[in-house]
Each structure stands twice: as C-alpha cells, then as structure tokens.
Amino acid sequence: MNKPRSLYIHIPFCSHICHYCDFVKLFYNNKFSEPCLKALFAEIDSYHIDKVDTIYIGGGTPTSLSDEEFTSLLDKVKDFLTPNGEFTVEANVENLTKEKLEIMKSRGVNRLSIGVESTNDGILKAIGRYHTYEEAVKVVKLAKQYISNINVDLIYGFPHQSEEDLRKDIKNILSLDVDHISIYSLIVSECTKFYKDGVKEQDQDESRKFYDIILKELRENGYERYEISNYARNGKYSRHNLVYWHNQEYYGVGLGASGYIAGARYTNTKSLKQYLEGNCVDIKETLSKDELLEEYLLCHFRLEKGFAKNDFKNRFDQEFTEVFRGKIDSLIERKLLIIGKENVRLSDDGMAIMDNVIVSLLG
Amino acid sequence: MSFDQSHIRNFSIIAHIDHGKSTLADRILEMTETVSKREMKDQFLDSMDLERERGITIKLNAVTLKYHSKNGEDYLFNLIDTPGHVDFSYEVSRSLAACEGCLLVVDATQGVEAQTLANVYLAVDNNLEILPVINKVDLPSSMPDMVKQEIEERIGIPCDNANLVSAKTGEGVAKVLESIVKYIPAPKGDRNAPLQALIFDSFYDSYRGVIVLICIKNGTVKVGDTIRLMASGHEYLVTEVGIRTPKELKKDELYAGEVGYLAAQIKDIKDVFPGDTITLRDNPCEHALPGYRKMNPMVFCGLYPVDSKKFLDLKDALEKLSLNDASLVFEAETSQALGFGFRCGFLGLLHMDVVQERLEREYGLDLILTAPSVIYHVYLTKGDMIELDNPSKLPDLTLIKEIQEPYVKAEIMTPKEYVGPVMELCQDRRGVYIDLQYFDDTRMILTYELPLSEIVYNFFDKLKSFTKGYASFDYQYSGYKPGNLAKMDIMLNGEVIDALSTIVHRTTAYQRGSIVVRKLKEIIPRQQFEVPVQAAINGKVIARADIKAVRKDVLAKCYGGDISRKRKLLEKQKEGKKRMKAIGSVEVPQDAFMSVLSIDEDE
Numbered sequence: 001m002n003k004p005r006s007l008y009i010h011i012p013f014c015s016h017i018c019h020y021c022d023f024v025k026l027f028y029n030n031k032f033s034e035p036c037l038k039a040l041f042a043e044i045d046s047y048h049i050d051k052v053d054t055i056y057i058g059g060g061t062p063t064s065l066s067d068e069e070f071t072s073l074l075d076k077v078k079d080f081l082t083p084n085g086e087f088t089v090e091a092n093v094e095n096l097t098k099e100k101l102e103i104m105k106s107r108g109v110n111r112l113s114i115g116v117e118s119t120n121d122g123i124l125k126a127i128g129r130y131h132t133y134e135e136a137v138k139v140v141k142l143a144k145q146y147i148s149n150i151n152v153d154l155i156y157g158f159p160h161q162s163e164e165d166l167r168k169d170i171k172n173i174l175s176l177d178v179d180h181i182s183i184y185s186l187i188v189s190e191c192t193k194f195y196k197d198g199v200k201e202q203d204q205d206e207s208r209k210f211y212d213i214i215l216k217e218l219r220e221n222g223y224e225r226y227e228i229s230n231y232a233r234n235g236k237y238s239r240h241n242l243v244y245w246h247n248q249e250y251y252g253v254g255l256g257a258s259g260y261i262a263g264a265r266y267t268n269t270k271s272l273k274q275y276l277e278g279n280c281v282d283i284k285e286t287l288s289k290d291e292l293l294e295e296y297l298l299c300h301f302r303l304e305k306g307f308a309k310n311d312f313k314n315r316f317d318q319e320f321t322e323v324f325r326g327k328i329d330s331l332i333e334r335k336l337l338i339i340g341k342e343n344v345r346l347s348d349d350g351m352a353i354m355d356n357v358i359v360s361l362l363g
Numbered sequence: 364m365s366f367d368q369s370h371i372r373n374f375s376i377i378a379h380i381d382h383g384k385s386t387l388a389d390r391i392l393e394m395t396e397t398v399s400k401r402e403m404k405d406q407f408l409d410s411m412d413l414e415r416e417r418g419i420t421i422k423l424n425a426v427t428l429k430y431h432s433k434n435g436e437d438y439l440f441n442l443i444d445t446p447g448h449v450d451f452s453y454e455v456s457r458s459l460a461a462c463e464g465c466l467l468v469v470d471a472t473q474g475v476e477a478q479t480l481a482n483v484y485l486a487v488d489n490n491l492e493i494l495p496v497i498n499k500v501d502l503p504s505s506m507p508d509m510v511k512q513e514i515e516e517r518i519g520i521p522c523d524n525a526n527l528v529s530a531k532t533g534e535g536v537a538k539v540l541e542s543i544v545k546y547i548p549a550p551k552g553d554r555n556a557p558l559q560a561l562i563f564d565s566f567y568d569s570y571r572g573v574i575v576l577i578c579i580k581n582g583t584v585k586v587g588d589t590i591r592l593m594a595s596g597h598e599y600l601v602t603e604v605g606i607r608t609p610k611e612l613k614k615d616e617l618y619a620g621e622v623g624y625l626a627a628q629i630k631d632i633k634d635v636f637p638g639d640t641i642t643l644r645d646n647p648c649e650h651a652l653p654g655y656r657k658m659n660p661m662v663f664c665g666l667y668p669v670d671s672k673k674f675l676d677l678k679d680a681l682e683k684l685s686l687n688d689a690s691l692v693f694e695a696e697t698s699q700a701l702g703f704g705f706r707c708g709f710l711g712l713l714h715m716d717v718v719q720e721r722l723e724r725e726y727g728l729d730l731i732l733t734a735p736s737v738i739y740h741v742y743l744t745k746g747d748m749i750e751l752d753n754p755s756k757l758p759d760l761t762l763i764k765e766i767q768e769p770y771v772k773a774e775i776m777t778p779k780e781y782v783g784p785v786m787e788l789c790q791d792r793r794g795v796y797i798d799l800q801y802f803d804d805t806r807m808i809l810t811y812e813l814p815l816s817e818i819v820y821n822f823f824d825k826l827k828s829f830t831k832g833y834a835s836f837d838y839q840y841s842g843y844k845p846g847n848l849a850k851m852d853i854m855l856n857g858e859v860i861d862a863l864s865t866i867v868h869r870t871t872a873y874q875r876g877s878i879v880v881r882k883l884k885e886i887i888p889r890q891q892f893e894v895p896v897q898a899a900i901n902g903k904v905i906a907r908a909d910i911k912a913v914r915k916d917v918l919a920k921c922y923g924g925d926i927s928r929k930r931k932l933l934e935k936q937k938e939g940k941k942r943m944k945a946i947g948s949v950e951v952p953q954d955a956f957m958s959v960l961s962i963d964e965d966e
Contacts, residue, residue, distance in 0.1 A: 008924060187918070204889075208914035228917060244924035258925040265927045285927070295926055298933060302917075330948065334891050354917040355936060356891065362933075363940040 004261055006054045006243040007080060009044075010254030010268075011062040011073075012036070015095060018117075019128040019197075020155070022189035024256030024270050028064040035276050036255065037069055041076055043253045043280050047261075052251070054086045054240035058113075063091040063100050070100060074107035086111055086239040088151075093131035093139045101146040111238075112143055113151040113182075119172035120165060123158050128193065133172065140176050149236055151180035156210050157202040158186055166210055170217045179236035183214050184229050208352055215348065228302045228351055247299040253280075263287065289316075293323070294362055301354050306338075306345025320344050327361050366439040368620040369549045373441045373578065375458055377486060378468035379476040383498040386530040387468055387539075388442060394536055395428040395440065425461075425564070425576055425622055427606040432544045440543065441578075441622035443563065445482070453656060454564075456485045457638040460654055461563045461578035461622060464492035464547030466539065467520070471497045471505035471527075474513050480776060480835055483518055492547050495522050496539055501529035517803045550580075552619030557648040558582030558590070560617075560625075560641040565632055567686040571603060573629035577641060578622045580652060585616035589644040590627060593651040595634050598644050599627035632689045660692050660708025661769070661840070662715055662819050663752040665733035665862060666722075667704030669944055669953065673728060674703045680726035681705060684718060691718060696753065700862045700946045701731060706753055709735075712819055731944055731953050733862045734960045737815045740767040740843050755861035757850045760901055766866075767843040769815040772797070775826065777834040779807045784829040792817035793868060812841060816866065820960040851876060851905075853883065853959060854897040855949050865959050867900075876906035882961040887951055889913040894949055 013028040013036075014021075026032060055077055065073065081087055088111040089104055096114065104112075118124050119133040131139075136152075143150060154173055156166055173181060188194045188201050202210070215225060223231035227245055230238060243250050252259025256270045269275050269282040287295065293316060300307035312320045321328065321339065331337035336350035336357050350357050378384035428440040445458040459465065465486050469475055486493055495514050497507050511522040526542055528535030552559075564576040577584075584590065588601045603626040605613040617623045629635060636658065640651035668677050678695075685691045692708040709715040715735060722728050739751040741758065742765045751757060757766075773794075777785050782799070789796070789811045798810035813822075818838070826834050851872060853863035867875050876898030883896045887910055898906040918929055943950040 185915075204913065204915040205911070211915060241924075244926065247926075250924060252924065258927060260924075260926070267925070267927060283927075291930065294933065295930055298929060299926065331891075336891065352915050352917060353891070353913045355933060356913050356916040358933060359936050359940055360891065363937050 002249075003050060004249040004251050004259075005052050006240055006248070006250035007049065007052045007056070007077065008240075008250055008252045008254075008257060008259065009040070009055070009057045009062075009073075009077065010252070010257035011057060011059040011065065012255040012272075013064045014059065014061045015064045015092075016128060016130050017193075019126075019193040019199075020186060020188065022187070022192055023060065025060045026255075026272065028061075030066065030069075032272060033065060033069055036272065037065075037073060039276050039278065039280075040073075040254055042278065044076065046280075047251055047253070049080050049251060051082050052080050052085065053082050054088070054243060055081055056088045056090075056240040058088075058090045061092050061095065062089055063095045063097075067099050067103060071103050071107075074103060074109065078107045081108060088113055088238070088240055090115065091143075093129075093136045096139050096143060098142065101143060105146045110147060111149040111151070112147045113153065113180075114140060114143065116140075116152040116173070116176075117155050118158070119154075119169045123161065123165075127155075127158065137176065140178065149180070150178040151182055151238065152176060152178055154181065154183045155186050156183060156214065157207055159199055163209070163213065166213060167217070170214060174217075174221050179233050180238060181218065181223060181231045182229055183218075183231070185211070211352060224304070226304050228354065242303075245299045245302050247296050290362075292316075294358070297358050297361065298354075301346050301351070301358065304345065304351075306343045308343055310342075312344070324361050331357060331360065366437070366621075368552065368554070368618070370436060371439045371441070371549055371620045372464070372543050372547045373443065373462045373550060373620075373622055374464045374466060374543060374547050375443045375445050375462050376466045376468060377445070377479065377482045378498075379470070379473075379479040382468050382470040382473065382476075382479075383530045384468055387466070387496065387498065387528070387536070388444075390530050390533055390536045391440075391442065391540065392426065392428065394533070394540060395430045425607060426609040427612075427622065428608070430540055430544070433541055434544070438544055439621075443578075443622065453658060454637055455482060456489065456654065457561070457563045459486050459489045459491060460638070460652070461561050462489070462491055463550055464494060464543070466496045466543075467493050467514070467518075468496045468498050468530075469510055469514060471499045471507045471510050472502050474506075474510050475517055480518070483520075493520050494539075494542055494546055495520055495525040497525055497527050498530050500527045501532050501534060517806070550620035552579065552581040554581075554583055554619040556581040556619070557646050558584055558588075558641065558643045559648045559652055560584060561652050562592075562635060562637055562639045562641060564637060565635045565689070567632050568626070571626040571628070573626075573632050573635050575625045575627070575629070575635055575641070576622075577617070577625055579617050579619050581619050581648065582643070582646075583616050583618050584625065584641070584643070590625075590641050591644050591647060592634065592636075592639055592641055594636050594639040594655060594657065597629075597634050599629055601625060601627045632686060635689065637689075658690055658710060660690060660710060661815060662709045662711055662735045662737065663706055664709075664715065664735040665696060665698060665701065665704050665731075665753065666693070666707050666719075667698065667701040667731045667733075667862075667944075669729040669731055669942065671702040676726065677705065677722070677728055677730070680722050680728060681707070683726075684721060688718070690714065698733075698755070698862045700860045701733075701944065704731075708752070712823070729942065729953075731862075731956055733956045734865055735819045736866065737769050737819060739848070739866060741765075742767070754850055754866045755864040757864075757866070760849075765845050766848040768846045768848060768866075770812050770841045770844055771815050771818065771838040772841040773811050773813050773818070773836060773838040775809045775811070775834055775836050776802060776806055777809065777830050778805055781830040781834065782807055782809065785809055785826065785834060788822075788825055788829055789813060792822060813838075814844075814846065815840070849900050851879075851959075852899045853879065854895070854899060854904075855883075855887075855951070856894045856947060857897075858947055859899075860946055862956055863959050869900075872900055873905050876900075877908075878961050879959050880906045880908040882958045883955055884908040884910050886955045886958055887949065890949055892948075 012024045012026050014025045015028050087109045089109050090113045092115050116136045121132045185207050188199050218231045222233050225231050226237055249260045255275045258267045264284055264286045266281045266284040268280050338345050376384050425443045430438045430440050443458050443461055445455045497510050500507050507527050514520055515522050526539045559581040560577040560579050565573050568574050586601050591598045604617050605611050606623040638655040642648045681693050690710045693705040696706045736754055741749040741751050743762050744764045794811040794813040800808050802808050847869045848866050849869050851865050851867045852859045880896045880898050893912045894910040896908050897904045943952050
C-alpha cells in the first residue's frame with residue numbers, strides 16, 4: 001500500500017469565534033496551545049511520514065499562534081515537502097502580520113488562503129469577523145509581496161444580503177487580483193451562534209440565483225470553476241484540495257482533524273483532554289464497496305471534469321454505465337449528467353443539485 | 364369452584380383514561396382470595412407470555428375471582444373488561460350487557476370528565492347498578508365531596524354509598540369489595556331453562572380454534588353439547604368450557620349466572636359475533652338476547668407496502684391480525700400507482716390506526732394508506748346498484764343515475780360555551796341540525812345528522828381542539844341518502860393517480876381541490892423537474908399548483924476534507940428517499956396519500 005502524499009494539519013485555535021463556524025475551535029490561549037502543539041508533534045511523529053506533495057495547515061486560525069509556536073510548527077513539517085510541493089497556510093486578515101509572512105516565506109510556504117469572507121463591513125461585523133474590507137485589501141497587498149499564490153474565501157447567502165450586495169462583493173474580490181477564489185454559501189449548523197440566533201439559510205431558489213451570478217461573473221473574468229465552490233485562473237488549482245476530490249488518501253493531524261490512510265477514514269477526537277493524552281483517533285472506519293462508490297461519486301462530481309471512465313473502471317471493475325444502468329437515462333435526458341468520450345461529469349445544472357443527483361443514482 | 368347464583372357478582376369498571384381503572388383492577392385481583400398476591404402475578408405473566416407467543420391481543424377480557432366476604436360467605440366475582448373508544452362502543456355495550464353492575468371510577472382530583480359519560484349511559488341502558496368509586500383520595504388536591512356532588516348533579520347517580528379509595532395505596536378497596544357483594548345484584552337466570560349465552564368477546568387460539576367468552580344468562584352448557592350461534596346459524600360441538608382466574612380452569616359445565624369461556628373448534632373468528640346468543644341445537648331458546656347488532660366495517664382504505672416486494676408479507680400479516688379481529692376485512696386490489704395491495708375495512712378511524720400501527724410495529728412493514736373512504740351506493744341508469752368502497756372505481760358519469768352516501772346520527776356533549784364552535788364544525792361538515800338540549804347547568808348535548816365521510820377524517824380531533832378536549836362524541840349509523848357527489852381526480856405531471864382519487868361534494872369541490880393541490884405541493888419534495896399538481900372533476904381541471912424543480916442541493920464546503928461527514932448527510936437523504944413511493948417519475952412521500960382529505964389550510 002502506498003503511503004499518502006498529502007498532509008492536513010488542523011490548528012484549533014482562534015482569537016475570535018465566528019458566528020457561523022462549525023469547526024473544532026478554541027479561544028487561543030498559550031496555556032493550551034503549547035501542550036496542544038506538543039501533542040500534535042507527537043501525533044505527526046507517530047505516522048512516520050516520508051515525503052508529501054502537499055501540506056495544508058488549516059483551522060481554526062493557524063496564524064493565531066504566537067510567532068514562536070508558528071515557527072516551530074512550520075519547522076516541524078517543512079522538510080516533508082517534495083521540491084515542487086504545494087504548502088498552504090490559512091490566515092485571517094487580522095493576524096496575518098509581516099512577521100508571520102516572513103516566517104512562512106522562509107519556511108517554504110508557497111500558497112496562502114486568506115479568510116476575507118465578505119467585503120461589506122456591516123456583514124463582517126454581523127458575522128463576528130474582526131476586520132474591515134479596507135484592512136483585507138491592505139493585507140492581501142502585503143501578502144503578495146511574500147507569496148504570489150493566494151486564495152481568498154468569500155461567503156454568500158447572509159440574511160438580508162441583496163443581489164446588489166453580492167455583485168459588489170464579487171467586484172471587490174475580483175479587484176484583489178488573486179489567482180484563486182473559494183466561494184461558499186452560508187451553512188447554519190447546530191452549535192453555532194447563528195443557529196442559536198435562529199438565522200436561516202437562504203432558500204434554494206435565492207441561493208441558486210446567487211450561485212449562477214457568481215459562476216457567470218467569475219467565468220467572464222477569466223476564472224475557471226474547477227470545483228463546485230472553487231475558482232482558479234492560470235491553472236492555479238488547489239492541489240491539496242484536489243487530493244480530497246480525487247478521493248485520494250491523506251494524513252490528517254490535529255484536534256478534530258480527519259484523514260484517510262490505507263483504505264480507512266478516521267476522525268480525530270474533538271476533546272482537547274483526550275487529545276493531550278495522546279488518544280487522537282476517535283472514529284475509524286474501513287469503507288464497504290458501496291460506501292467507496294458513494295464517496296467516489298460525491299467527490300468527483302464536485303469537479304468540473306468529473307472523472308475519467310477508465311479510472312472508474314479501474315477502481316470498481318465495471319463501467320460506470322453498467323453499474324448505474326437504468327438510472328442514468330433520465331439524468332442524461334434532464335441534462336444533468338453528461339457522459340463524454342473520456343469523462344463522466346455533471347452539467348452546471350447537475351452540479352448545483354449534485355446531492356439530489358447522487359441520491360437518484362444510489363437510492 | 365361451583366357457586367349458587369346468589370353468590371355470583373358480574374361487574375365491570377368504567378373510568379375515564381388515567382382515572383385509575385387498571386390500578387383498581389389490579390388491587391381487586393390482589394385482595395381477593397382466589398390466589399395469593401405473588402401467585403397471581405406469576406400466573407398473570409404466564410398467561411400474558413402465552414398470549415404473546417400465540418400472537419393474540421393482550422388484554423384481560425374477563426377474570427373470575429373468589430372473594431371471602433365479611434359476612435362469612437364466599438362469592439364468585441366476574442370482572443369483565445371493556446374497551447374505551449367510540450369505535451368500539453358496541454363492544455362496550457355487549458360487555459356491559461354481561462354484567463349486573465359496574466364500578467364508576469372517578470378521579471377525586473379531576474371530577475367527572477366528558478368521555479366517561481358515554482359509557483355511563485351505556486351502563487344505564489343496560490340497567491346496571493352503578494357504584495361510584497372516588498379514587499386518588501390520598502392526593503392532597505383531592506376533593507371527594509365536590510366530586511360526589513358532581514356525580515349526583517351531572518349524572519344523577521346517588522353518592523350516599525360512594526366508596527372513597529386510593530387504588531394506589533389500597534385504602535378503601537376492601538370496602539369496595541363488600542359493596543360489590545352488598546349492592547350489585549346477583550344474576551337471575553334460570554339454570555333449567557333453554558340455554559341463552561351472551562357472547563361478549565372472542566380470540567383465536569391455534570390449537571382449540573376460536574375461544575368464545577360468554578356470560579350464561581339462562582340454562583347450562585357442557586362439553587359434548589351441540590351449540591348453535593343464533594345470528595350466523597352455525598352449529599358446533601363444544602370441546603371445552605371453563606373459567607379464567609385469569610389462568611384458564613377447565614370445568615364440566617357452565618351454569619346460568621356464570622361467566623367463562625367455551626371452545627368448539629370454531630375455525631373462523633368472523634363466524635363469532637359479539638352480542639350474538641349461543642343456544643343448544645336440541646333444546647333451543649325461543650328468542651335471542653336483545654341488543655345484537657351486526658358490526659359492519661364503516662371505513663375503507665387501500666393498504667400498500669412501500670416496497671412492492673413486501674406484498675406477500677403484508678398479506679400474511681393481515682391474515683394473522685384478522686384471526687383475532689373479526690371486524691377487520693380485506694381483499695386484494697391493484698392500483699396503477701401503488702401496485703398490489705389490499706382494500707381493508709375498519710370499524711372506524713381508531714380501528715384503522717390500531718391496525719396500521721400493529722402492521723408497522725409488530726410486522727415491520729412500511730405502509731402506504733390511501734385516504735379512508737366510506738361505502739357509496741352508486742345507482743346506475745340501467746337500474747343496478749354498486750357498493751363502492753374505492754373512489755377510483757367510480758363508473759363513468761354517464762352511467763350513473765345517483766350516488767348515495769351513508770349518514771350517522773351524532774350526539775356531541777360539550778360545555779355550553781363551546782356550542783357555537785361545535786355547531787360551526789358540524790355545519791362545515793355538511794351536518795343537519797336535529798336537536799340541542801341542556802344536559803346539566805354547564806353542558807349541552809347537540810344532535811346532528813352527518814355524512815359519515817365527513818367525520819372519518821379528523822372530525823374527532825377537530826372537535827377536541829374546538830372544545831379544549833371537553834366534548835365527547837358518539838354516533839350511530841342512520842342510513843343512506845342521495846348526495847350531490849363527484850369523483851375528484853388528482854394528476855401528477857399530467858397523469859391521474861388512482862390512489863389519490865376521492866369522492867367530494869360538488870358544492871365544496873373547488874375549495875377542496877385547491878387546498879389539496881396546495882397541500883400536495885407542500886408535502887411532495889421538489890423533483891429534478893417541475894411537476895404540475897392538478898385536481899380535476901370529470902376531466903376538467905379545477906385547481907393547480909406547481910412543484911418547482913430542485914434548484915440547489917449541494918453541500919458547499921467540506922471542512923478539511925471531512926468526506927465521512929458529507930457521506931453521512933447523504934445517507935440521511937437516501938433514507939428519506941427510501942420512504943417514498945415512485946409513482947411514474949415522481950417520488951411521493953407516504954403521507955401525501957392521506958393529504959387528499961385535507962380540509963383546512965392549517966393542517
């Protein structure tokens with residue numbers, strides 16, 4: 001069995017908690033961050049990682065760590081990276097300092113993902129972000145002096161957000177002139193402030209309208225939607241995220257992180273206490289053939305290119321059209337599914353209702 | 364255990380739900396001397412387990428107890444259980460007919476409740492001696508004197524001899540037993556007269572056939588007798604008689620005044636009608652006992668497995684259930700939309716719910732029920748009459764001279780402040796006002812004639828919510844009347860779905876049609892394409908609503924590649940889909956089939 005070629009590291013600390021965030025996060029406090037990093041390093045050691053092609057440090061907010069902690073973290077992992085590897089760090093506008101950028105630059109970080117989220121200061125405040133759009137513009141400009149490959153995140157579908165607001169966000173984001181843009185619709189999960197406040201997600205008609213506007217605007221401005229929520233120009237795809245969507249294996253380390261090694265998916269504990277005691281993995285499951293098939297579809301259909309017919313056949317010993325005989329005709333007829341010469345993929349309409357399409361294939 | 368008639372007491376217990384009927388019964392069972400407290404429990408459980416194994420209804424039915432009275436003599440008590448809902452009021456009346464008296468249990472903290480009254484009236488109708496028992500007097504909030512006064516004023520039963528008890532602690536129960544001896548009359552049958560035995564319940568036993576629970580009004584029955592069931596005319600050879608203590612105790616014969624069971628290799632429970640009279644072939648009685656009514660199913664619906672492969676399982680389950688449920692009838696039918704299933708007949712809506720629940724819970728079946736319907740009498744121009752229990756089978760309009768529908772006479776007792784809303788409800792359901800009378804200072808009895816079809820769906824629930832739960836309701840079938848009726852078809856994506864057809868009154872058809880299509884639009888989830896929902900009468904569309912196509916259904920973000928979480932979300936979606944029925948190309952949830960009866964916007 002080949003070892004994974006990618007590494008995800010989760011840093012569960014934040015200086016502020018956003019009102020919509022559903023991920024494992026804790027207020028930053030060096031009383032916890034120090035032992036947590038120690039436990040993280042031990043976990044990393046336990047996997048005996050040789051070389052990986054992509055490293056992604058996400059969170060939480062990795063840049064909420066102190067400069068010393070941050071340095072030690074990058075030093076710990078930087079040598080795993082192969083020469084042409086991709087090394088991404090997630091950052092917030094408020095703590096992406098010159099110092100942090102210098103540390104990253106010197107340790108080989110070559111891709112930055114900056115949580116801009118909105119360009120409307122009223123919305124930023126309402127969702128619990130502690131920066132303004134103007135500050136975001138400055139930080140992106142600063143970051144470019146160190147690292148050229150930059151992604152910015154944007155969220156749409158906030159309560160009371162109008163189409164005008166959205167178009168303004170898009171215009172502003174485009175003016176940042178970065179190679180990669182991730183745009184997600186707001187999800188209100190339980191255990192978030194938004195959920196408790198009774199914030200509702202956009203209804204599907206509105207959400208689709210916004211999605212279509214985004215798709216059209218970004219395409220017209222030279223971006224390729226290579227994944228359902230991800231846009232890139234100049235071929236600057238997120239190589240790390242493509243590992244997920246190609247359903248390939250990766251190490252996942254850190255509190256609450258998930259990984260995929262040797263055919264088994266696992267999720268780490270969300271309990272800091274457990275984690276500090278070295279009981280990292282909480283749930284581990286080896287997938288059945290049906291589950292493998294399900295994951296294959298739900299990963300690949302997120303991609304504009306879908307999957308290669310050959311690849312499917314190699315993995316499942318059968319043609320896609322054989323496996324789903326009797327189910328694909330109506331999907332093709334409704335122009336949701338496209339069976340090309342080499343590839344199988346979803347149309348724009350199909351991608352927007354991907355979960356529904358998959359359920360009609362598997363149900 | 365053989366007793367002189369003068370030392371037999373046959374009685375039942377009437378109570379509003381939660382007023383302590385079963386606790387009192389338990390206490391009586393414990394305090395009688397037939398069996399010790401511990402033994403009784405063991406026996407009870409044994410018998411229940413046995414019943415469970417054989418898959419029959421778990422209920423007490425009737426139990427015979429020996430009681431040693433303070434007057435020094437031994438008595439035989441027969442405690443006869445009664446079901447407690449309007450669907451089963453006939454069965455209640457038959458159980459009561461087997462008794463000479465009853466205990467009316469009233470909660471000392473709650474007082475008389477509307478639902479108790481219907482059963483009290485049945486008891487009065489059967490000339491029973493009613494002994495008021497005021498329960499829960501151990502509670503600090505109990506008001507026994509007020510409750511006594513209430514019973515006297517509202518029901519008209521003297522409470523001088525009312526027993527104050529706590530069934531929970533046992534306080535006062537000994538006195539109840541003495542009162543039973545003292546006040547409930549002994550049965551007065553003639554042991555030497557021709558046999559007259561009242562059937563008040565029955566259940567199926569796979570070894571002995573139908574076990575018939577009887578009360579001997581006159582005469583004697585013994586093993587080896589040839590009996591005749593007077594309503595059906597069937598004759599059987601008696602193979603076993605006995606009493607239940609609650610364990611079965613075989614006896615040689617049963618005499619006038621006794622309550623017990625009888626087995627006679629009766630194969631089909633549908634030959635045994637509650638209320639029917641058993642007599643002897645060779646020495647028959649002149650008249651059957653009064654009060655017998657043939658119970659016909661009043662409400663019909665289609666029952667289909669969600670998974671069409673489960674048709675035979677459903678058939679099996681229905682057969683098993685009907686072994687013990689004489690009122691459940693079914694026959695196979697086919698629906699274009701739903702495939703193979705059964706048209707089933709029930710006594711009423713509660714009965715339908717009970718059957719559905721048992722099929723789903725005990726037999727693990729996932730079912731689709733079509734909207735309940737009554738039996739319509741369809742008179743054809745040729746002169747024939749069809750009894751129609753499935754609206755989709757209504758013949759072409761040109762062939763129909765007239766459609767008649769069944770009516771019931773309904774009596775509704777309600778606190779007087781709710782009379783207005785109740786009358787409004789009855790008018791909305793095409794009710795014809797007959798009478799309004801004071802019951803006491805605070806309550807009134809409203810009598811309406813209502814089409815049965817208008818009360819099969821949520822009438823009782825509505826009545827309860829209109830009266831904050833205070834109204835009680837009882838009805839009796841009152842005959843067929845012509846109505847201005849038509850079949851309303853529902854089309855999904857342009858196709859008529861037979862399982863969604865209903866018979867509606869023309870005056871309200873437009874309103875009903877538009878409510879139903881809107882309701883279906885709400886219930887049926889968006890599909891991959893737009894689906895028009897139309898209601899039509901005689902092919903003419905009277906209402907339409909469009910179910911929009913699904914526009915967005917994709918989880919935007921996967922944190923840190925957490926694919927498992929996403930897959931689990933998808934699993935949920937898949938589960939939801941499994942509970943739907945694919946009709947043509949449209950996925951329809953189970954409850955859509957019921958929604959065609961929606962009458963209100965806000966249901």
